[in-house]
Amino acid sequence: MENPHMQTWRSVLAVATLGAVLAGCGSNDAPADETAAASGPWSFTSGNGDVVKADKTPSRIIAHAGEAAALISFGIKPVGIYADEPVKTDLNLKDLDLTGITILGEEWGKIDVEKAASLAPDLIVGDWWPAEKAYSGLEEGVDEKSKKLAELAPIVGVSQGESIVDLAEGYEALATSLGAKVDDPQIAANKKRFETAVTAFKAATAAKPNLTAAGMSPTDEKVYVANPKYAPELLDFQRWGLKVLDPAAPDKDFPYWETLSWENADKYQPDLILWDGRAYKDTLNAEFGKKQPTWFEIKAAKAGAVTAWPAYWLHTYGDFATELEKLTTAINGADENIGN
C-alpha cells in the first residue's frame, strides 16, 4: 500500500522502545503472543474501499468499543480499547472481561494517543461511517489530538450500512484474516446460534403474516417512532419477514424518527411495540401507562405486547442471537389482531 504514514509507524516503534527505556510505563505487558498467526503478508479491504497491507499479520490491535467486542468474540484480544462512554456502561462492552486491555478513552472525542503509542499498536479497528466519511472516534469535532491515533498504525473497519449482519460478517472476515480460528467449536457456536435464531425468527414471522411492529421510544415529552430506513437492525427484521411499519411523516430535519406529541400517541396501532433497547426496562411499559394517560391508547401497549429492540449497533453474532431469541419469543406470543 502507498503509505504516507510509514515514517510515523516506524517512529512509533521508536516511541515504544523509548517508553520502555525512559519510564517503563505502558508497554510492560507481555509481548503480543506471536503464535502461528503472526505470519504474513497480510491484507484487508477496509469499509472505505482501501486495501490495507502489512508485511506481518497485525497482532497488537487497538479497537473502538463495539468493534473490540466483535474481535473478542472471535478470540482476538485487542491491546487497547477506546469508547464513547465509560466501558462499564457501554452496551457493547459492559458484560465483557476487559482485564489486560488498556482503556484509552471513555468519552467521545478524547483518545489518549500517547498511551496508545506506548502500546505500539500495529492495527487500529473502527467502523467506517460512509455518511461522515470517518472511522469511529475520529469523526469531525473530536479533539485534534485524538485524530493522531490514525498515525500510529493502519486503520481498518467494516462499513456501517443497511444491515447489522454485515457488521458481524465483516468482523468475522477481519478476524479470520488476523488469524482467528473461527471454526473453533466454541467460537463457531455463536454463529450457529445466530443462524438458528434467524431461522426461528423467520418461522415466527411467517406464522403471523399480519403481525405489524413499530420501533418506538416514548419519552416524557414526546413519542418517537423509528424510521427503519435509518436503523439497520430494523431493516434486517423487515428482510426476515417482520412488518416493521414505516412512519408516514418522518421529521424533516431529522428523518431517523417521526415524533408524535402525546395527544397523538395513538396515531400508529402496531401489534407489537419494539422499545428502544438503550432505554428499555421490563417495568417501563407499566410506568408509562401510569404517567402518560395516552400511552395505553396504543392497544399493544395496553396489552403489554412490548419488547426491546437493540438500537445500538450490535457487532457480534452472539449478542444478535440473544436479542433475536427474545424477539422471536415476543413474536410468538403476540396477537396479530391487537392493532390495526
Added chain:
Amino acid sequence: MRTSATNRASGLVLLVALLAVVAFLSVTQGSRSIDLTDVLRALGNLGDDGTITSTVTLELRVPRTLVGILAGAALGVAGAILQGVTRNPLADAGIMGINSGAAACVVFAITVLGIQGVSYYVWFAFGGAIIATFLVYTIASMGREGATPVKLALAGAAVTAGLTSVTSAIVMTNIDALNELRFWQVGSLAGRYTPILVGVAPFILLGLVASLGLGRVLNGLALGEDTARGLGQRVGLTRAAAFGVVAILAGAATAACGPIVFIGLVVPHLARFICGPDYRWILPYSMLLAPIVLLLADVLGRIAGAPGELQVGVVLAVLCAPVFVGIVRYARLVEA
C-alpha cells in the same frame, strides 16, 4: 395622564378575562384536532369516559394548562421582584443562577442516582434552584456593601459558569444524560400532568400570596437604598425576604417545566408599560400577564408543530428575542 386606581383595577379584571379566554384556547387547541363539542362534552362530564378525546382533554390539556398558569404566574412575579430588588431591568431567574443550579441537580439525579423521568426531576430541580439562589445571594452579600445589583449579576454569572462547566463535563461522558438534559433544559409544558401540578402548586400559591405583600417594599427600594432606609425600611431584611420568595417561585416553576427563560424578563416590562412604575400594581399585572403569554406561546407551539409540538421555550425565544433587544436598548439602567 393619571391612571386612576379604578382604571388599573378594571385592567386587572380585563386580564383575568383574557387569561380565561387563553386557558380555554389551551384546552381546546392542540396538536390533535378535537371537535369543540367533544371538548365541551368532556369538560361537562368532568370524568374520563374512556374515549381518547376525553382523556386528551381532561388528563392532558387541563392539567397542562393549569401548570402553565401557575408556572407563568410564578415566573412573571419572580422576574418583577428580582428587577425591583436588584434595580436591574435585565434581571430574571436565569441571571440568578437558578437554571444552572436546577440543571446541575437534574444531571446529578440522572447520572449518579440513575433516575429518569420528568416527575422525578421536579424535586432535584427545585432543590438545585434553591441552593443556587442561596449561593448567589450569599456570595453577593459578602463584603461591606451587601448584595448590590452588579455584585448580584456577577455572582450569578460566575455561579452559572462554574455549574455549567461541571454539568457539561458530566454529560460528555454519558450520552443518555446529555440527551435527557438537552430536552429538559429548553423548558416545556408537554408531559406535565396532575402529579406535577399537585406537587408544585402549594409552593407557587404560597409564593404568589407572599409576593403581594412586597409591593410597597419594592417601591421603596426602587427609589434607591438610601431613600428606602430613610423611609424606615430594613433594606437587608426585605432584600433577603424578597429573594426567599423568588427562590420558591422560580424554583418551583423551573422544577415543573424546566428552565423557561425570557418570560420573567419580558413580562414585568410589559406590566410596567401598562400600569406604570408602582410595584403594588406591577406584581398582580405580571402575575396575570405572564400566564397569558406562556399559554399563548404553548398553544402556538402545539399548533405550529403538529403532529409533534414545539417546546414552549423555543416559541418564547422566537417571540421574546426582539422584545429583549428593545428592552436592553431603552431600559433605564440605574447609573450608580
Added chain:
Amino acid sequence: MTLTLVAVKATHRRRTVRSLAVTIALACVVAALFVVTMMVGSFRLTALQVITSVLHLEANPGVDFVVRGLRLPTATAGLTVGLALGASGTIFQQLLRNPLASPDFVGVTSGASLAAAGGIVFLQAAGLVVCAFALGGALLAALLMYVLAWRDGVSGYRFILIGIGVAAFFDGLVGYVLSRARLTEARQAMHWLTGSVGQASDQELQILLYALPALLLLAIGLQRHLRALELGDDTARALGTRTELSRAALLGTAVLLVALAVAVAGPVVFVALVAGPVANRLLGPATGGILAAALVGAALLLTADLVAVHLLPVSLPTGVVTGAVGAPYLLWLLATTNRKGAGG
C-alpha cells in the same frame, strides 16, 4: 523643585525596573511551564529532550512524535490562548474601570458559543468553519453590546449589566440549538462547548500564532498612547474625540484577542478575569501592564491544563479547572469590591 523632579524620576525609574523585573520573571515562569507540560505524560521526557526536539536540534523519531506531534500543539495552544485571554481581560478591566468586567462574563464568549453551536448543529460545520463561526459570533456579540450599551460613551457599569444580560440570553439560545440537534451533533457541539486547549487543529493554531504578536504589540502601543494622554487631564479632554477613538481601537483589539482565543480553545472561563488583577498585584504601583497580564494568563492556563490532564484522577475539561482556580478569587473580589463594583 528640582528635588521633586528628581524624586518623581526616581519613582518612575523604580517602577520601570520593577515592572521589567516582574515581566521577565513571569516570562521565565511561563517558559518553564511550557517545557514542563511537554515533559509529562505517558512517557516522561527530560527538559533537554523536549527542547532539542522542539528546536529540531536532533532527530529522534520517537521523541519527535510525542513532543512535536502530540504535546507541542496542546502546549502552544495553552500558551497562546492564555496570553490572548490575559491581555484581553486586563484591557477590558482597565477600559471599563472595573475588575469584574471580564470578556468571559459580558457576553463575548457566549456569543462565540452560540455561533459555534449553531454552525455545528444547523450547518454541519466542522474544523476551521466552527472556528470562523466562533470568531464571527464573538465579534458580533461585542459589537451588539457596544451598540446596546452606548450612551454618550460606554459606562462600565451599564456595559457589565447589559453584557451579563446578553450572555444569559445567548446561553438560553445555545440550549435551544442543542435541543434541535441530532444527538451526534449535540455531542459534537457540547464537546466544543466544554472548552479545552487540546481541541485546536494546527491551522487554527497558526492563525492565532500569527495574529497574537501583532495584536499584542498593537494593544501595548495603544495603551501607551492613552496613558500619555491621561497624564495631562486637560490635554486629554481637549483631544477628547481622539481619546475615544483610541479607546475604541484598544477595545477592538481586546475583542479580537478574546474572540481568537475562544475560537481556538472553546469557552475557557475565569482566565481573563483573574489574569489582570494578579498581574497588578505583582507589579505593585506600576499597574496595568498588558504584557504582564498576558503572561499571567498563559501561566494560569498552562498550570490548569497540567492539573486537568495529568494530576487529577479523571481528565476534566480545562474550563472546569480554571473555574475551580478562578472561583475563589472571584469570591474574594466580590467581597472586597466597593459599591460601584469598581474597587478591588
